[in-house]
Amino acid sequence: MTTRLLPWLFVLFMAVGPLWLGDQYILYVLTSTGIFIIGAMSLNLLLGYTGQLSLGHIAFFGIGAYTSALLSLGFDLDLGGAEPFVLGPQPVWVAFLGGILVAGLFGFLIGKLAFRVRGAYFVIVTISFAQVMRMVALNWVDLTEGPMALNNIPPLSVWLPWDGVIPLYKKEYNYLLVLAVAVVCFLVIQRLVQSRVGRALVALRENESLARSVGIDVTRYLVVATVIAAGMAGAAGGLYTHYIRIVDPDVFMFIYTVTMVIMVVTGGKGTLAGPIVGGLAFGILPEVLREVARPEVQWIIYGVAMIVVVFFLPQGIVPAVKNWFAGRRKRLAGTALGLRKETSA
Amino acid sequence: MSLALDTADAPILEVREVAVHFSGLIAIASMSFAVPEGEIVSLIGPNGAGKTTAFNVITGFLKPTGGKVLFRGTDLTRLSSNRIAGLGVVRTFQRTSIFAGCTVFDNVLTGMHRQGKAETWGALLRLASVRAETERMRAEVAEILAFVGLSHRADELAGNLAYGEQRLLGIAIALGADPKLLLLDEPAAGLNPSETEAFMGVVQRIRDRGVTILLVEHDMRMVMTISDRVVVLNHGRIIAEGPPEVIRANPDVIQAYLGQGVKHAKG
Ligand SMILES: Nc1ncnc2c1ncn2[C@@H]1O[C@H](COP(=O)(O)OP(=O)(O)OP(=O)(O)O)[C@@H](O)[C@H]1O
Ligand SMILES: [Mg+2]
Numbered sequence: 001m002t003t004r005l006l007p008w009l010f011v012l013f014m015a016v017g018p019l020w021l022g023d024q025y026i027l028y029v030l031t032s033t034g035i036f037i038i039g040a041m042s043l044n045l046l047l048g049y050t051g052q053l054s055l056g057h058i059a060f061f062g063i064g065a066y067t068s069a070l071l072s073l074g075f076d077l078d079l080g081g082a083e084p085f086v087l088g089p090q091p092v093w094v095a096f097l098g099g100i101l102v103a104g105l106f107g108f109l110i111g112k113l114a115f116r117v118r119g120a121y122f123v124i125v126t127i128s129f130a131q132v133m134r135m136v137a138l139n140w141v142d143l144t145e146g147p148m149a150l151n152n153i154p155p156l157s158v159w160l161p162w163d164g165v166i167p168l169y170k171k172e173y174n175y176l177l178v179l180a181v182a183v184v185c186f187l188v189i190q191r192l193v194q195s196r197v198g199r200a201l202v203a204l205r206e207n208e209s210l211a212r213s214v215g216i217d218v219t220r221y222l223v224v225a226t227v228i229a230a231g232m233a234g235a236a237g238g239l240y241t242h243y244i245r246i247v248d249p250d251v252f253m254f255i256y257t258v259t260m261v262i263m264v265v266t267g268g269k270g271t272l273a274g275p276i277v278g279g280l281a282f283g284i285l286p287e288v289l290r291e292v293a294r295p296e297v298q299w300i301i302y303g304v305a306m307i308v309v310v311f312f313l314p315q316g317i318v319p320a321v322k323n324w325f326a327g328r329r330k331r332l333a334g335t336a337l338g339l340r341k342e343t344s345a
Numbered sequence: 346m347s348l349a350l351d352t353a354d355a356p357i358l359e360v361r362e363v364a365v366h367f368s369g370l371i372a373i374a375s376m377s378f379a380v381p382e383g384e385i386v387s388l389i390g391p392n393g394a395g396k397t398t399a400f401n402v403i404t405g406f407l408k409p410t411g412g413k414v415l416f417r418g419t420d421l422t423r424l425s426s427n428r429i430a431g432l433g434v435v436r437t438f439q440r441t442s443i444f445a446g447c448t449v450f451d452n453v454l455t456g457m458h459r460q461g462k463a464e465t466w467g468a469l470l471r472l473a474s475v476r477a478e479t480e481r482m483r484a485e486v487a488e489i490l491a492f493v494g495l496s497h498r499a500d501e502l503a504g505n506l507a508y509g510e511q512r513l514l515g516i517a518i519a520l521g522a523d524p525k526l527l528l529l530d531e532p533a534a535g536l537n538p539s540e541t542e543a544f545m546g547v548v549q550r551i552r553d554r555g556v557t558i559l560l561v562e563h564d565m566r567m568v569m570t571i572s573d574r575v576v577v578l579n580h581g582r583i584i585a586e587g588p589p590e591v592i593r594a595n596p597d598v599i600q601a602y603l604g605q606g607v608k609h610a611k612g
Contacts (some may be wrong), residue, residue, distance in 0.1 A: 188469060191468050191469050191471060192465065192468055192469065194468075195463055195467075195468030195475070195479075196458065196461045196463040196464075196468065196475075196478075196479075197463070197464065197465055197468050198468070199451065199454060199455045199458070200455070200458060202444070202446075202447060202455070203444060203455045203458075205446075206444035206445060206446050206447060207442060207443065207444050207445075209406070209438070209442065210438070210442045210443070210444065210518065211427075211455075212406075212425075212426040212427045212430070213404065213406075213426065213430055213435060213436050213437075213438070213442075213519070213522075214430055214435060214455070214456045214457075214458055214459065214518060214519065214521065214522040215427050215428075215430030215431045215435075215458055215459035215522055216427055216455075216458045216459075217425075217427045218427070224465055228465075
């Protein structure tokens, strides 16, 4: 009962707390952290549940960001024919969904690839994939404006009964929107991993031969997971692009993938709450440090904090807390049993 | 009576002139044998004879260099291992093979994959049919765990089980996949005599449920007690085939294989 209510209480708290504080800077930090947490949750589906390490995960994020930006701004494309292909600006939500779709499509291709190249090779291929995307964004200037970046991207909009359709310029609305998308992504992942499909994914992680021997089409389920993870990362990218309202090739930087991996691993990979806990910790930490330390010291503290967590809690924070509670319950039950024995004796 | 004749005519599994070469090494030269429906057939032979290789070929983990494997008339050599399992040909592994990081219960539930239909959309929407299916499957997991005697360990992590329990769990996972033909690769390896005894009972009860069994086993007492028929493999060739009494008396077999066993038994 309480364990069922707890996540919803947390969501309620997150929805009300920061707005009540009313601090614009805190809202900004939480919104960008929330966007990254969505990315980390999607990465967790691959890394935590199927056990595949994709170090190019930011590529899906960037593809979502660019696709959504381009669709909402409109673009023309010289395909070598007589007339260039021209697409006018699309409604922002159409653009946002387009970003998810295109990211999912790339997820499909990478998922197919994952079964041809395994292990270290897969890691290298995914890193290269993100790098290639960055190169494309840098050099296809006609489409992406290259290093000049895509500017003036319209914000997402929402329909409110009392105002009609309004664009979301306000930080409060953006924050709530990110929270809502995060909740949806969480529910999708939760339902998936607790289902027959999720068990197939975990089976692939735990023992691929055994999974195949009982009839699990591991290739297929890995592709399903990659498509969903890529689509979610694309959604995070879309949120980012319409929130910051500018996107440049740096969105594909390797460091962002690393950040997501850190969030997943410290929080606890293969757990539902892991990316959220790790994401909040390592998303907010730099901002806290910024207040108290010089930049180089900030990064040293950040690195040390990460190593300490990984070293002392190799499974991550969430499993460690769970084990501690389980152990305590067992000890309590043990003493209770001991007492009963004493009284009966 | 006529039924028995019919099944004898149409074996559930037929291995036809299967050959396996590993870059020069001939693991299986040419192997042909049949498994009649409803029987326990044992495939025996000294270490390195090619038994596990034969299992790998039958279950699609290895493409043979030549030959065919027919399951109820379907050639398995063209199919992927998960498709073969989907037809009801399920194997266990010589080295203990479980989902170590999952609970015992979830291990068997995962084994039941092919008995479920729920796919991504059904799972995301929590359709009533999916919930009903999960309920059904959970009930069957409990039944399978009771069958192999692991009910009391249901919530334990599989990796924490004792060795013998892990061997049993391997079989429970395979049973979850609802096999028509079950291939057991040395299920009793490393077990003590009383555990082996219990295992014999389990294997026989599986057969009594209507599952045909192909067994690879070094424990001769187990093989000779529970088999309806024995196939002897040596250096990648079949050197004898028949009921246990006949095999026991076959001089070639004694020479190639049982001789060792007798020596072991005496020593
Ligand atoms: N993947 C492989 N590559 C190369 N050689 C292999 C491979 N698998 C098996 N072999 C060889 O094929 C032969 C048969 O091996 P196999 O594992 O089938 O024997 P087995 O009868 O199961 O033996 P055991 O009783 O020890 O399990 C052995 O000589 C082995 O070394
Ligand atoms: Mg073997």
